[in-house]
Amino acid sequence: MATAHSQRAVLFxxxxxxxxxxxxxxxxxxxxxxxxxxxxLGKQVDEAGGRVVQRIGDELMCVYxxxxxxxxxxxxMQEWIMRRALRAKxxxxxxIGCHFGPVLEKAADLFGDSVNVAARAAAMAKAGQVLTxxxxxxxxxxxxxxxxxxxxxxxxxGKREDIHIFELVWQDDESTMLGTLPDVPPAERPGRLxxxxxxxxxxxxxxxxxxxxxxxxxxxxxxxxxPKASRRHARIESRRGKFVIIDxxxxxxxxxxxxxxxxxxxxxxxxxxxxxxxxxxRSDSTGASVVEFVCQ
Numbered sequence: 001m002a003t004a005h006s007q008r009a010v011l012f013x014x015x016x017x018x019x020x021x022x023x024x025x026x027x028x029x030x031x032x033x034x035x036x037x038x039x040x041l042g043k044q045v046d047e048a049g050g051r052v053v054q055r056i057g058d059e060l061m062c063v064y065x066x067x068x069x070x071x072x073x074x075x076x077m078q079e080w081i082m083r084r085a086l087r088a089k090x091x092x093x094x095x096i097g098c099h100f101g102p103v104l105e106k107a108a109d110l111f112g113d114s115v116n117v118a119a120r121a122a123a124m125a126k127a128g129q130v131l132t133x134x135x136x137x138x139x140x141x142x143x144x145x146x147x148x149x150x151x152x153x154x155x156x157x158g159k160r161e162d163i164h165i166f167e168l169v170w171q172d173d174e175s176t177m178l179g180t181l182p183d184v185p186p187a188e189r190p191g192r193l194x195x196x197x198x199x200x201x202x203x204x205x206x207x208x209x210x211x212x213x214x215x216x217x218x219x220x221x222x223x224x225x226x227p228k229a230s231r232r233h234a235r236i237e238s239r240r241g242k243f244v245i246i247d248x249x250x251x252x253x254x255x256x257x258x259x260x261x262x263x264x265x266x267x268x269x270x271x272x273x274x275x276x277x278x279x280x281x282r283s284d285s286t287g288a289s290v291v292e293f294v295c296q
Contacts, residue, residue, distance in 0.1 A: 008102075009098060010070075010114050011050070011061075011098045012121075015038070037081075044077055048070075051064075068140055075170040081093065082128075097120065097124065120163075133163055133164060149169055150164065211238065215231050217231040217232055226287070229279035245269050252264060255271070257275035261282060274293060274294040
């Protein structure tokens with residue numbers, strides 16, 4: 001029997017770049033890693049009071065009684081993946097989309113517009129991201145709501161009006177930052193980050209553009225042709241008046257500021273002054289793609 005218009009949070013979690021994993025490890029080993037990962041994620045869903053509705057390839061469709069339980073679980077999933085990435089190579093990454101709204105539940109399956117919107121949010125997400133919708137945000141309050149950053153309105157296939165998309169900032173700055181800037185007044189902090197890539201310049205100012213992605217995938221804001229780079233290698237965000245680079249890659253991100261070159265492996269670093277970024281190997285390596293940056 002179908003239950004019409006039950007209000008539920010629908011969440012999709014997808015393992016990113018699994019094709020590369022299969023190529024690196026071989027079919028049998030990769031399949032075991034993917035299955036083990038999805039099994040562990042499924043246990044987290046159960047512990048959060050949700051239910052795994054079905055597995056679709058390398059993706060889970062889940063349902064929760066509330067928006068808060070869904071996003072808290074999503075945050076826990078990303079934290080678990082980040083810890084696991086420090087131990088197992090090549091590292092896995094996940095992307096998550098969530099939407100709260102009416103659903104149809106029949107024979108343990110889930111149907112309706114809310115399922116489609118949640119799936120679309122997951123498809124929009126990059127590795128390491130949790131995206132959700134304005135309808136979900138209205139169900140939240142307190143610290144969890146404060147972790148949401150508005151990204152803008154985006155068209156969704158089948159919807160007449162654009163959907164307001166938010167990102168859940170699931171990482172805690174204090175536990176993930178490798179470097180920091182002095183505690184200076186906001187007015188004295190860098191106003192924008194200038195990236196110089198071959199043939200053009202890209203600006204991140206924290207107003208018209210809050211974040212950008214870098215990698216080999218054509219969907220990235222800055223496309224890198226370096227074979228050592230991952231498809232979605234890194235993300236750069238404007239965060240509280242600072243510019244933060246977040247590594248999401250297999251081979252690491254190399255950041256040079258002055259004489260020091262730091263390698264990030266699923267870690268973050270605050271960019272300051274000026275320097276260069278290379279992807280998968282050092283900037284002085286043969287054939288390395290290098291992006292120069294200047295904090296202005």
